[in-house]
Amino acid sequence: MNADVVVVGTGFFGLTVAERLASAGRRVLMVERRDHLGGNAYSEAEPTTGIEVHRYGAHLFHTSNERVWEYVNRFTAFTDYRHRVYTTHRGEVYPMPINLGTINQFFRSSHGPEAARALLAEQAAELGDRTPANLDEQGVRLIGRPLYEAFIRGYTAKQWQTDPRELPASIISRLPVRYTYDNRYFNDRYEGLPVDGYTAWLERMADHPNIEVRLSTDFFDDAQPVSKAAVVGQVPVVYTGPVDRYFDFAEGELSWRTLDFEQEVLDVGDFQGTSVMNYADEDTPFTRILEFRHFHPERDYPRDRTVVVREFSRFAQRTDEPYYPVNTPEDRERLLRYRELMTAEPDVHFGGRLGTYQYLDMHMAIGSALSMVDNQLTA
Numbered sequence: 001m002n003a004d005v006v007v008v009g010t011g012f013f014g015l016t017v018a019e020r021l022a023s024a025g026r027r028v029l030m031v032e033r034r035d036h037l038g039g040n041a042y043s044e045a046e047p048t049t050g051i052e053v054h055r056y057g058a059h060l061f062h063t064s065n066e067r068v069w070e071y072v073n074r075f076t077a078f079t080d081y082r083h084r085v086y087t088t089h090r091g092e093v094y095p096m097p098i099n100l101g102t103i104n105q106f107f108r109s110s111h112g113p114e115a116a117r118a119l120l121a122e123q124a125a126e127l128g129d130r131t132p133a134n135l136d137e138q139g140v141r142l143i144g145r146p147l148y149e150a151f152i153r154g155y156t157a158k159q160w161q162t163d164p165r166e167l168p169a170s171i172i173s174r175l176p177v178r179y180t181y182d183n184r185y186f187n188d189r190y191e192g193l194p195v196d197g198y199t200a201w202l203e204r205m206a207d208h209p210n211i212e213v214r215l216s217t218d219f220f221d222d223a224q225p226v227s228k229a230a231v232v233g234q235v236p237v238v239y240t241g242p243v244d245r246y247f248d249f250a251e252g253e254l255s256w257r258t259l260d261f262e263q264e265v266l267d268v269g270d271f272q273g274t275s276v277m278n279y280a281d282e283d284t285p286f287t288r289i290l291e292f293r294h295f296h297p298e299r300d301y302p303r304d305r306t307v308v309v310r311e312f313s314r315f316a317q318r319t320d321e322p323y324y325p326v327n328t329p330e331d332r333e334r335l336l337r338y339r340e341l342m343t344a345e346p347d348v349h350f351g352g353r354l355g356t357y358q359y360l361d362m363h364m365a366i367g368s369a370l371s372m373v374d375n376q377l378t379a
């Protein structure tokens with residue numbers, strides 16, 4: 001085999017490792033199970049409208065990490081898109097994340113920041129001084145029980161199909177609560193969407209003479225020459241597929257959440273007036289509706305047609321795409337056992353969202369890939 005390193009998976013983690021190693025003179029062979037590169041950030045133009053659709057769910061780039069921001073700008077420029085989300089609860093639309101606008105609309109009040117803080121603190125008092133031990137307690141701690149039950153509990157239950165008391169608090173620690181009318185979704189210093197789309201960005205990362213990409217190639221298919229059986233022990237391997245699959249589920253299956261997307265092209269110029277509308281109530285079966293034209297108001301899209309996608313969430317079976325680690329206490333124990341098994345494979349480097357069973361955003365996947373190159377692959 002004509003390669004110094006094999007990278008399994010062409011998502012942002014794998015591509016960052018490959019690009020850095022290729023630029024340092026190493027020959028990199030990438031294998032990808034799907035028929036396209038890019039992992040879950042992949043996007044494509046809907047053929048009848050030309051509207052860019054993120055095939056595996058809406059992807060918004062944001063980061064405060066200077067190194068990552070400098071790195072990604074080598075491959076793409078970014079628009080000045082700023083993400084804003086709205087949510088529908090009992091037939092009424094509120095701004096998300098929860099901010100002074102949401103609070104005052106919900107309580108039909110006109111509180112200033114101090115009064116709103118005092119109100120929510122009083123509604124969170126049931127927890128006392130306890131550190132929130134799970135998502136349910138974290139939700140009540142952040143915003144008090146009434147807002148938690150309106151905007152978080154039902155949505156989270158639909159999304160995770162797990163009792164919020166079994167979910168880690170960290171899932172919604174990421175969700176900001178603001179005592180101003182600022183309804184930007186992200187707090188990060190840098191934010192935007194790739195001017196020419198995600199796929200152009202991802203392809204530029206792989207566009208290096210030292211990188212070869214083999215699509216439609218499964219690492220666990222022994223009939224192809226770059227399989228686990230053929231390469232582990234021969235060259236270093238960077239593996240970004242599901243960690244439990246690598247070990248043939250020896251310690252049991254980790255639980256993942258997957259999504260089903262129902263896409264429709266509608267004969268209207270604008271369906272919902274915004275890119276993402278969440279649906280907070282449990283009696284609406286989908287979690288959100290994405291309307292892709294609103295991600296790129298600067299583009300010349302058709303004015304009489306639009307693309308919407310309804311997103312449904314459920315537990316992943318083995319044959320489904322694993323999207324989100326569920327991370328129950330049982331999963332965390334299994335993961336520790338898988339980490340033990342990893343130490344017996346010194347020349348296999350596990351990375352990315354699937355390979356480490358972690359909820360990583362794009363900038364985190366890129367940042368951790370840059371660190372892996374520094375600390376494990378070129379040190």
Ligand code: FAD
Nearest residue numbers: 009011012013033039040057059060219241352353361362
């Ligand atoms: P992936 O992109 O999943 O890439 C892994 C690749 O490995 C895949 O292409 C897979 O096909 C391949 N692979 C797996 N097994 C094998 C095998 N056996 N053989 C060969 N190839 C294999 N991040 C943000 O920053 N902002 C967002 O708004 C955002 N929204 C998201 C929405 C959804 C629905 C999802 C699922 C993720 C979202 N993310 C978002 C996270 C983002 O997708 C990840 O951070 C990023 O994709 C991580 O890249 P990765 O390389 O770790 O994994």
Ligand code: UDP
Nearest residue numbers: 087096151152153155156159171172175278
């Ligand atoms: N969340 C919620 N209501 C909302 C939006 C988010 O309860 O309207 C919670 C939910 O538990 C979700 C988490 O916050 O899993 C993180 O939200 P985010 O939008 O980051 O989810 P993702 O896009 O990663 O699925």
